[in-house]
Amino acid sequence: MAKITIIGAGAMGSALVMPLTRNGNEVRLWGSPLDDEIIDALKAGENHPKHKFPLLKDVKTFYSTQMKEAIDGADIVIMAITSDALGDVFEQVVLYLQPGMIVGSVTKGFNSDHNGNIVLLPEILKERVPEVLKDKIPFVFVAGPCKAIEVLWEVPTSVTYASTNIEAAKSMQKAAMTNVYRVDVTTDVISTELCAAMKNAYCVGLGMAEGFFKREKGYLHKNTKGALFTFALSEMAILATALGGTLAPVYGLPGAGDLELTGEAGRNRMLGEAIGSGLSASQAIAKMKDEGITVEGYPAINFGYLVAKELAKQGKLQIERLPLLKGLYEILYEDAPAYKSVELLLQECTGAYS
């Protein structure tokens, strides 16, 4: 049994309450300043406002002003904050960390580090660790096909915990793994996090193939989606290895598994569908912005392409080997026509990776 603090009471943070509590851990859920209503509802014994589903009663809830109490004495602190706010919140969290505490993170994506470089989120966390704690806080990153609500429903789920400190990954695995929430471990953080970020980007392409159905002729484009799925995997493999990662996570739960899940439904796919059905990217993004919908895949395409160009500059990959990412960038950021671009893409991609 461990004491575990979850930082962020949104969808994924609160879902983790389920397996962690089932395993008999002491679980604390800290709400960010944006989560006040969630904490209010939970304290009142109501359903979680996002999931419309109750959390297990044993969880202790904390308001944003109570971070010190929430973290005090914890064995594991799990960051479950949106990617853009992750650095800011972690700057507060480090104030309360003690040597040997494990920091987990379920947040995925890219962001700018202190030097203005686009990096994967592990870097955003690491650069905020004070000198006195350096190498004393192991990080564990969570990836794989996992919709939060299904964790609450206790649907059979398999995820990957990645850490360069395998003992830390195993400790968190031991704390979280139940009969239905299964956890694999890996030391390949780079490849795991690259996939976690890029699957959102590539999923926008899968969504376009779904959207083509809504064009004039009404033809399904499942062949196109299957091909784009394959090429997305191939490009994640190129990106992951150029960054120094291995192939196993790409073809495992963080890559293939999560891309499959993400291609089934969700906001990234929805953006792609809107574009595939005929809206220009600017129209589709403006529309989703109006509706208050944030789409992680949209910045991920830009950030992923910037990272790729930087890797190309360093001689670590050839940018021509990423025709799908380039095409997605042109569609999303230069309003290239989606259907024609995808047709051309498939011409380029077929045979490009072998």
Place this chain on the structure above:
Amino acid sequence: MAKITIIGAGAMGSALVMPLTRNGNEVRLWGSPLDDEIIDALKAGENHPKHKFPLLKDVKTFYSTQMKEAIDGADIVIMAITSDALGDVFEQVVLYLQPGMIVGSVTKGFNSDHNGNIVLLPEILKERVPEVLKDKIPFVFVAGPCKAIEVLWEVPTSVTYASTNIEAAKSMQKAAMTNVYRVDVTTDVISTELCAAMKNAYCVGLGMAEGFFKREKGYLHKNTKGALFTFALSEMAILATALGGTLAPVYGLPGAGDLELTGEAGRNRMLGEAIGSGLSASQAIAKMKDEGITVEGYPAINFGYLVAKELAKQGKLQIERLPLLKGLYEILYEDAPAYKSVELLLQECTGAYS
């Protein structure tokens, strides 16, 4: 420009008429004894009865009695016959083959060879080549995410042509590839065909995850599907390499790509959904048999498991490394309860392949 004879006027055979004709080849479509109505309709200028879609007018159609005329002078003969009838029809075809003719095949699956061993379809074809033509007939096998009707619709599609004779694969690629029907080539026939056969088997498992939604609580099981998808890929990799194949087709169009497509819709998924929603496997299979629906994934699970056990006997793999295939066998052939079995499966599979 080449002369190309398609043997079998069913869904995939007749769909290939589209890219082959668009490329200016002389295309001949031979109907099996079961295809008489199809040939009648095409000769009358009507839609293809299966696709409800017209074929290009230039195609020459032949009844089953006209095989000699259909094959006479052909450069490429493409087998598009159901897997159970493939051997019998090919025994007729070889009577008309000339040295140097390329034989393509779009049929996928397993069958018994002359010694009673379960083998992939390339073996079924090869053992029927007369001595005098041995090594003079190169074979090319087609795989990848490709629904026939979408080829007729000219939806952007990417497939793989596999041949131990790369020049033959390239000849057929040259004959068939258009702006929208894209063709990659590989020399890895084993891995390509293993994936082509086994993706149907594993798709039944993906269908179960979809079917769980229809159980009492009405919970989606997309996490489960994403995990099963990943583990299916891992097991196809184990099977393909044990047979002597490489990993590229597994993570390429024949494996990952076609598994993604097959998991979207179709009869294999439908069988899985029926079982997932609560029917026993025997009930679900009996029901589909009553409705005249053949499900390739059902025998593929049995054949695949037999092949795996034979490989294990030969020391080429450990059967314990295939918990998903074993579980699917138990559900489909021993009426093991699907939900409980999948839950146990995921426990075993998570971490089993790394």
